[in-house]
Structures are given as structure tokens and as C-alpha cells.
Amino acid sequence: MSLRSLSPLDGRYVDQVKLLSAYFSEWALIKYRIYVEVEWLITMAERPEITHVRSFTADETEQLRSLVIDFDDEQAQQVKDIEKTTRHDVKAAEYYIKEKIKDTSLDEISESVHFCCTSEDINNLAYALMLRDGIQQEWLPQAQALVDAVADLAGNTADLPMMSHTHGQPATPSTVGKEMAVFVARWQRQFSQIERAEYMGKFNGAVGNYNAHVVTYPDIPWEAVARHLIEDRLGLTFNPLTTQIEPHDYMAELFHMLMRFNTILLDFDRDMWSYISLGYFRQKVIKTEVGSSIMPHKVNPIDFENSEANVxxxxxLLDHLASKLQASRQQRDLTDSSALRNVGTAIGHSLLAIQSSLRGVGRVEVDEESLKRNLDDAWEVLAEAIQMVMRKAGHDNPYEQMKTLTRGQTITQETMEAFIRDLDLPDADKIRLLSLTPSAYIGLATDLVQHIR
Known part of the structure; x- marks a missing residue:
């Protein structure tokens, strides 16, 4: 960690997000560019109709792919040194490859590096690969860990009654598990969409028409060649109709999916903060930690607060990228290039939010006594059930009667039981109401948790 880092992701939080650097750093971008250039060379060598690129031996193919496999900080610095002269990052990667195959058996095909490519042919595929690998290898596993942890909490507390709150006021009881399960179900829906996200790519030249390709080799099915490279070689989805740039619509779709997952996380963080404040959850005390620089007793819900901030x-950032990247003047302007360099930062803050919340979940435990006390003091919540039974029995104005009895009043068990006994109700209904307590008034909450299993 550098104490002079501008971004907290590279400073205070670097240990938590450092694995993302393999996918979203400058080093990663250079590596993925070289990967695309190499796979394009190999693709051309496998097509006899591209006559100026001979077929490669197995050793030559391995030599090319080793440029990616063995890529390290020293190699990346070589590319950056070339860029100081070219002032063009993709051209620097091209020259780097040419330098690496110089004085080898591949030297004769040196001018085929970057053949018929505009920089965006390389960049759009590099970014698609970076996004796909970063999301699938790092973001999704962490998100799944959070969903699993909350699902476990839901299962373990499926039948544990708790007071609900609507508008911040006591409301019909639920269970801790059911309320946790609501978040799990919401996350699962977004998660499945993110898992199925498409990562699209184009490889069609300066303005998307294969202009130079057709002049150079008029009879080659260039769309099929591009599709093969993108789908079969790189595992992406081929976009056949673009300008110079892949229009980034799939990125906007992906970023909106991530935003929805994150916003559900924000809702979860705020609810957990509130439940801790209400005493529903206790935070585990770590002896060596400090909650306040002046108030020694404090144990603060900092993990959920940190998560909320990072969401x-x-x-x-995700919202800006989703709207910015879809707009580019005419066949292309350069605004997407600068914006795309912030993708890793956006995903880094999302990942940090997930990790913080996951840590928070691991450091709380349910306070069953507090939950019970809270419900035992809230007999007024049974007014809903009583007035419904009164409606069933044909009573006049049951809602108004219960409103007069309970609204703004302190209601005890004795008050409620006396009211029920005076009601003209069938014996079975009256017995059921007299046996009802706030803790027992949870409907199907326990059973509903099964929907996340």
C-alpha cells in the first residue's frame, strides 16, 4: 500500500481488492491487448486463403502464446516505454510483439501483427475479456458468498419472531429469517442475470465495414472469420453491426445489473444498521478494536456503513459509465476510451461493499431476548387480526372499533383479552384469538423462507 495513493482502492483498501488488478489494471489491459493480437495472428495462420501469413509450427504457436502466459511487470514496462515514443497505447503493444518475435522464425510475419485492425478492434475485445473474467472470477464468487451467508442466517432464524416496522413504527410481526430471505431472493434474481450476461465484441475495421479486408482479400468471408475469432477463440459474443467501436450497450446492461444488485445491498445494509440499533442483533466485540476515540463503550456497525458508502x-460510477459509453459522436469519438479506464474502480467499490457487508454479517448474532421483549410490549399489533375476525363474523365497523381501542394507546395483554372476551364470536374464533400472542402472530413467515432453498 502506498500512503500517497489517490484512490483508497490502491491505498487503504488495497488488500481487499488487489485481485482485481489482474483484470482491470493498466497491466491487465496491456496483457489482454497482446492476447487478442496473438490470437488474431494464430487465426490468420490457420486460414490458407490468407496467403501472406503462413501456417505456424506448434512451437511457434507456443512461442506466441507465451507472450501472454509469461507476461509480467517487466514486460508491461517495456510496452509503456515504447508508448513514450508512439504516444499510442495499442500501437505500442503491436511494436512490442514485433520486437519479441524479431530474429526468430516468426520474424518474417512481423508485418502481419495488427493486420487490418483498428485500435478499437483490439481494445473492445480486451475490455470485454477483462470484464468477463473479472466479474466471473472475482465479483461473482464474492457476491455469492454474501448471498449464501444471508441465506444461512435466514435458514437459522426462519421461525424466530420479530417486530416489523413500517414507516418506522411497530407493525405486523414477521420472523428474522423471512426478512433476510427477502434480500436473498432479490439478490438471486439479479445474480442469475449477471451470470448470463453477454460480453460482446467486434472485429471489423476502421468504421465497421471490413473496408481494408475486402480490398486486400476480396473473396474471404470476413464476417465468418471475425465471428470465429470472437466466439470460438475468445469466448465472447459476436456483434456484426457496429461503427468503429462496439457500441457498449452490453456494458450498460451489465452495469445496470450490478447497480441493481448493489442497491439491494444498500437496502440490506441500512436494514441491518437499523436492526442493530433496535437491539435485534448484537455485534461481536473484538477486544483489541476501538469503537470511538472518546467513548470507550462504543461498538459501531462500521462494516454496514462502509458497505453503504462504497455502494x-x-x-x-456505474451509472455514469452506463449512460456515457452508449453515446459516441458519428462513427467514433475518444470519450469512451477515457471513461472505460474507470471500470475497474467502479467494480472495485462494488466488491468492497460486498466484502464489508459480508464481514458485518459474520460479526452479528441475534439477540432473542431483545426480540421477545420488543414483541411482548406490542399487543396492539394484534388489532389487525382481531378486526379481520370481527369482519368475518359480521360486526359493524370493526376497523373503527380497533382504531379507537389501540391507536396511540398503550395496550396490554389484559386489555386485549378483555376486549376479545366481550366480542360476540364463534367459540373457535374466540379461543384462537385468546391464544394469540404477538410472537405467535407471524402468519406463513417461517414457511416462506423455503423459497430461497
């Missing part, structure tokens, strides 16, 4: 930063 805000991440979603702000």
Missing part, C-alpha cells in the same frame, strides 16, 4: 461510489 454509493460504485453505483455513481
Amino acid at each position: 454509493g461510489v460504485g453505483n455513481a
